[in-house]
Amino acid sequence: MSTYQHINSSTQKIWSLLEEVTDPEVPVLSVIDLGVIRDVKLNTTPDGEESIEVVITPTYSGCPAMDVIRMSIRMVLLQHGYKNVQIKTILSPAWTTDWMTQAGKEKLKDYGIAPPNPKQQVCNTQLFAEDEAVQCPHCGSYNTRRISEFGSTACKAQYQCNACHEPFDYFKCH
Amino acid sequence: MNQSIIDYTLHLADNALIISQRNSEWCGHGPVLEQDIAITNISLDLIGQARSLYQYAAELINNSPAMSGSSPSIGGGQGEASEDTLAYLRDARAFKNCLLTELPNGDWAQTILRQFFFSTYQYLLYQQLQQSADGTLAAIAEKSLKEVTYHVRWSSEWVIRLGDGTEESRNRMLNAIDELWMYTGEMFIPVAYESDVATEGIGVDVTVLKDQWMQRVNEIFAEATLPSPSQNAWAQTGGKEGVHTEHLGYILAELQFMQRAYPNSEW
Numbered sequence: 001m002s003t004y005q006h007i008n009s010s011t012q013k014i015w016s017l018l019e020e021v022t023d024p025e026v027p028v029l030s031v032i033d034l035g036v037i038r039d040v041k042l043n044t045t046p047d048g049e050e051s052i053e054v055v056i057t058p059t060y061s062g063c064p065a066m067d068v069i070r071m072s073i074r075m076v077l078l079q080h081g082y083k084n085v086q087i088k089t090i091l092s093p094a095w096t097t098d099w100m101t102q103a104g105k106e107k108l109k110d111y112g113i114a115p116p117n118p119k120q121q122v123c124n125t126q127l128f129a130e131d132e133a134v135q136c137p138h139c140g141s142y143n144t145r146r147i148s149e150f151g152s153t154a155c156k157a158q159y160q161c162n163a164c165h166e167p168f169d170y171f172k173c174h
Numbered sequence: 175m176n177q178s179i180i181d182y183t184l185h186l187a188d189n190a191l192i193i194s195q196r197n198s199e200w201c202g203h204g205p206v207l208e209q210d211i212a213i214t215n216i217s218l219d220l221i222g223q224a225r226s227l228y229q230y231a232a233e234l235i236n237n238s239p240a241m242s243g244s245s246p247s248i249g250g251g252q253g254e255a256s257e258d259t260l261a262y263l264r265d266a267r268a269f270k271n272c273l274l275t276e277l278p279n280g281d282w283a284q285t286i287l288r289q290f291f292f293s294t295y296q297y298l299l300y301q302q303l304q305q306s307a308d309g310t311l312a313a314i315a316e317k318s319l320k321e322v323t324y325h326v327r328w329s330s331e332w333v334i335r336l337g338d339g340t341e342e343s344r345n346r347m348l349n350a351i352d353e354l355w356m357y358t359g360e361m362f363i364p365v366a367y368e369s370d371v372a373t374e375g376i377g378v379d380v381t382v383l384k385d386q387w388m389q390r391v392n393e394i395f396a397e398a399t400l401p402s403p404s405q406n407a408w409a410q411t412g413g414k415e416g417v418h419t420e421h422l423g424y425i426l427a428e429l430q431f432m433q434r435a436y437p438n439s440e441w
Contacts, residue, residue, distance in 0.1 A: 061317055062222025091226065092313035094320055123323045125297070125330070148208035149324060150215040158208060174320060 011040045014052060020076050024068045025153050026171075028111045031069055034059065035099025038090060051084035052077060057095045059174070060154035097174050109137050114159065114170040123149075123174075134170045136161035146170075178370035179308065180234045181270060182377050184260065185367070185414055186311075187227035188271035191261060192422070193292055194220035195429055196279055205282050212328060216289065219321040226314045228257035262433035266422045273413040274357040276422045283336050283346035287354055290329035294390050295361045297322045298383045307375040330394050337398025344399075351403055359409020362387070368414070 018037055023029045031037050039055035054073055058066045070087050077085045097116035105115035114137045133142050141163035148158045149172070156169040197217040204210025235255040274292060279285045300322060303315035336343040362384040364372065371377030392402050412418065432439060 058222070058317075060219060060222060061226060061321060062218035062220070064218075090313070091317040092309075094317045123320070123327060125323060125326045148212055149328060150208070150212035152211070154215055154218055154321075158211075 011042055014040045014042075014054070014077070014082075017076055017080055018054070018073065021069065021072045023065055024072075025065045026108070026111070026113065028107045029104050031056070031073070033101045033104025033107065035097075035101065035104075036066075036069070036095060045084065049084055051086060052082055053086045053088055055088045055090055057090050057093075059095050063154050065153075095174070097171065100171075108171055112137050112168060113156070114168055116171050116173045123172075132170075132173070134159055136164060136166065137168055138166045139164040144168075176234065176238050178367040179376060180231055180238070181367035182371045183227055183231040183234065183311070185270035187224045187231060187260070188269045189275050189292075189296075190220040190224035190227065192269070192271040192425060193275035193288070194218075194224060195425055196275065196277075197285070197289070199279055200285065209282075213285070213289075216325050216328070219318075219325070223314065223318045223321070224261070225257055226317070228260045230310050230314070231260060232256045258433070262430045266418055266426055267416040269418065269422060269426070270414050270416060271418075271422075272357070272360050273410060273419055274354065274361065276413070276419060276425060277354065277357060278421060280350065280353065281346055283343065284350040284353055286329055286332040286336065287347065287350040289325065290333050290394070291354065291358050291361075291391070293322055293325040293329050294387055295383065297326045298386050299378050299380070302378040302383070306377070311376065333394050333400075334398040337395070337400040347398070347400060351400065355403045355407055356410050359407065360411045360413060363409060363411055365414045 015032070015037075018040075019030045019032055021031045023031065023034055026034075036056050036059060037054065038057050039053075041053040041055070043051045043053060045051055054077075056066075056069070056073070066089075070089075073087055074085050100116060108115040114134050117132055117134065132146075134144050134146075135142050136144050136159075139161060141161055143162040144159050145162060146157060146159055147167070151158045151169050155171055155174065157172045158167065159170045160167045194217045197213050197220070200210060200213045201217075202210065204213055232255040272292075274288060277284075277288060279288075297319070300315040300319040304312050304319065306312040306315065333347070337347045338344070362380050364380050368377055368380060372379040388405055395402055
């Protein structure tokens, strides 16, 4: 019951543990970097045990990484002695790449994925809209072109650099 | 009233699941790699939306005293409804998807046109549904709308590319219009549960979407140099009330096979 009294259960501690949980499809990003953790709450059950509620939101409705992320959050917290963990999923407000941390964007670039542009250019129904000027994560050129709006995962588009000719993924604004 | 919300939620979910299942048949068979990836990404978005909707429908069913137990329409008849029982254990007559979503892929032109017709409808519908008096449906609509925006743009561009492309691609597009047009009217003819939820401010009055939908279709068709189909063409209906084309049974046979053959299997 109170085996884990030595743990200082401030939510700050939980937030820092969640830094260990990474996106299985983009393993350089933690769930904090990704901006999918919306809240962490500490509650006390009627019999005096503490329970933790982690509120998350999916990036895309069908993103299969979300199931893995839910499981990983539970595992990491269990490993640190938190037995009573609830993971709640909310859909509104809908996730946006604006919630990605600056640190996360830099990690993405180092990993070879172009991070979402700082100025949001969210998809609209406008036809043949101009491609966003996306910087090549390999050579730094802005002379790039979009190959497809859909990529290897729901959150990415396919680009190619006209300068160094390398194809690359772009984590698209959403 | 509660039954109408359940039926409406299942209708929205079935639309997303069935067209998603259809699109997924392209996996590994797309005309070029990038478009194979695009159509399967669209499938994935739609499966995700279907899951959110089925989860909500299951919650409504389980909380509704009249529905618990062994209603054949929720499938299984044993234990609680879940997103899985709703997708895998209902029979064709219980599915409430529009007929358009279950039609065969045909060639690339037919798949593209079906997606364009459906995504444009879904886009207009979700825009309105964001204001639903039902908070969960509103949230699902808000989330899904961002994804559907990509689907509308992608499919519109392809209608133009094919319609205003070569003689071959144009002829295929004209054939696709002939194949699909009579199934589009159903989307805008409400059935009883849709009217019920629309009156309550929970669902969307689909009759008001028709003009906007037609306008978008005409715009894109004009750009694609395709003839505008008649707005008053005869419409085949029935899907929303469980009366389907012969195609749905085959889709379900494939989709549900594992759960029917090995009940409760997981992997």
